[in-house]
Amino acid sequence: MLLTTDQLTSLRSDLQRLADIKYDPVLNELLDHYATLTEQRMDTGMPFEEASKWAWNDLGQGEGIQQIQDDYIANVQQQIRSRHLVIIKSYFRWPTFLITALVGLLVYLTVPLIPFNYVVTLLYAVILVPSAVMFWLERKLKNEPTSQQALVFENAAKYRNLHLNAVIFVSNFLISSVGDESRRFLQIHSTITVVMCMLLLLYAISFMQLLNERFDFRTKLA
Amino acid sequence: MSTSPNSQLLKGSLSVMILRLLEGRERMYGYEITQKVKELTAGEMTITEGALYPALHKLEAEGLLTTETQVVDGRARKYYSLTKIGQTEAAGRIAELTAFLDNLNLVLNLKPSL
Incomplete structure (x- = not known):
């Protein structure tokens, strides 16, 4: 069962509001995962609210989801530092x-x-x-x-x-x-x-x- | 990964599992990877999102994976696939882990008399 635009907006809002996901790549990736999990549950006959709740728990809830973003930030910053060092060394x-x-x-x-x-x-x-x-x-x-x-x-x-x-x-x-x-x-x-x-x-x-x-x-x- | 007792054992091999799965396919997205692992292991092994995505991002940063985003069902879906370096590295890492598991088997199957 495909989610409506409003339902997708609601899931996006959950990620932004409850887990403080602010970086686009993480947000888009997690939204897709969250939406797919919700759809999977709705296919069994569960209403959207319950299905999204189940999916939220399966994703790791606020803290678990935030950790994904923290890992992402650490990873990108590591890349920035490495690249910066390469640039400085090249001089x-x-x-x-x-x-x-x-x-x-x-x-x-x-x-x-x-x-x-x-x-x-x-x-x-x-x-x-x-x-x-x-x-x-x-x-x-x-x-x-x-x-x-x-x-x-x-x-x-x-x-x-x-x-x-x-x-x-x-x-x-x-x-x-x-x-x-x-x-x-x-x-x-x-x-x-x-x-x-x-x-x-x-x-x-x-x-x-x-x-x-x-x-x-x-x-x-x- | 799941909090089951084998989660610690899985930790070190997650990146190799991802590389192996992508080796046989053109591209995969996050949810698909978790489902494939569940399917292959008949539900015995589950990869949590908290372990999967950092591993995917790290492999991407190492240049082993490349990504492309496509809009599917009204939302952006990020697909991962192996780069040329990733293909070479995948073969090496899989061989390394297989050799390690073979050796581990030898030790675990050690008879008391030996």
Whole structure:
């Protein structure tokens, strides 16, 4: 016996309301299972209400069903972390190291020629631009929500906190350098600052790449 | 899996069972897998949804299974099938489990005099 649209809506509502199932792939998969179990019971002559109750118990009730979603989240997050690590590792190649070292050297030599305020503004820009891009990307992707992307957003939120902390750290570092010998201080520490900025940029870019892949990595891993 | 005494024994072999079932078929969905296991074992073995779906998702993440969704009876149904790697891996894992069971049999059938 096939379920009506209203009955399917009722089953979907059970999963969302009683088991807090919010991720589409899990919801769709469990709805199909729940509906099939209900139909199976209705075929024996049981009314919908009783059949769905029986199916709900057979599925494991609220707690058991929630566990399926928890396992799903853990599984996807594990994949996200693995893929992110692969992306970050791919940046650590000799050409990248060489370019980083050359940029560091160039900055070290040119900093004394640039007015202090410009240098500070530039450093702020280098750090804040990735944050702004991340924020923009997150907002853009939220308009096309799928469950897996929602999980990336969670990671993005964690990353943003990390990034903001880094910005605060660098700000303090720069502020502490203001003084009579600020220029010399900045010159001496410019390489460290640039390396730190480069690492922040690298992390931001890797995250953007991860978001941009939109979980195509599932097939790439295969 | 069910809470029956053999549930612990089944735990480690669930993924191999899924791979074996899919080896002989083009594709299957979750409910179908549970019913097939029940049918093959005459109801002696039941796989709960709480064990089945995490196992399916893990195999999918490992790249051994691929999925396609189709609308059936007004709802989305997710079908699982083996990837090329999954086919190779299935054969290996089945052989491994069979060898393990053979060895286990040898130990369980050990005569006291030995």
